[in-house]
Amino acid sequence: MNPEQIEHINVINWFSFNYPDLADDFHHFANERRCSVQQGRLLKRMGVKKGVSDFFLALGIGGFHGLWIELKAGKGRLTKEQLEFIMRKRERGYCARVAHGSDEAKEAILTYLDNHITNSFQYIPKNCL
Numbered sequence: 620m621n622p623e624q625i626e627h628i629n630v631i632n633w634f635s636f637n638y639p640d641l642a643d644d645f646h647h648f649a650n651e652r653r654c655s656v657q658q659g660r661l662l663k664r665m666g667v668k669k670g671v672s673d674f675f676l677a678l679g680i681g682g683f684h685g686l687w688i689e690l691k692a693g694k695g696r697l698t699k700e701q702l703e704f705i706m707r708k709r710e711r712g713y714c715a716r717v718a719h720g721s722d723e724a725k726e727a728i729l730t731y732l733d734n735h736i737t738n739s740f741q742y743i744p745k746n747c748l
Contacts, residue, residue, distance in 0.1 A: 687704075
């Protein structure tokens with residue numbers, strides 16, 4: 620496994636353990652796979668798109684429709700498509716952000732869920748603006 624795969628697994632395991640009641644609402648989009656040209660064409664026809672963030676929490680909180688997280692490991696950088704996806708989601712009312720490593724992803728989730736747990740819908744996570 621590469622470092623980013625390990626980071627993804629850490630986030631999923633942590634989330635599932637800490638929020639089992641929300642586990643069905645937390646999804647990973649496996650866009651990082653390598654495949655043949657033919658398989659790539661088929662996946663594109665099936666709706667797979669470049670740039671989609673790694674994680675989505677389908678839970679509207681504090682005026683947001685849900686939380687998108689693009690997870691980067693090490694010195695990973697956003698692609699043009701990933702940045703455009705994040706900006707588009709922000710414009711459409713989602714909290715969308717980049718996390719460098721699983722610890723930052725966990726912190727983003729905790730900050731976002733703080734509104735859900737405390738029923739305080741006044742706070743807007745700073746990285747979602």
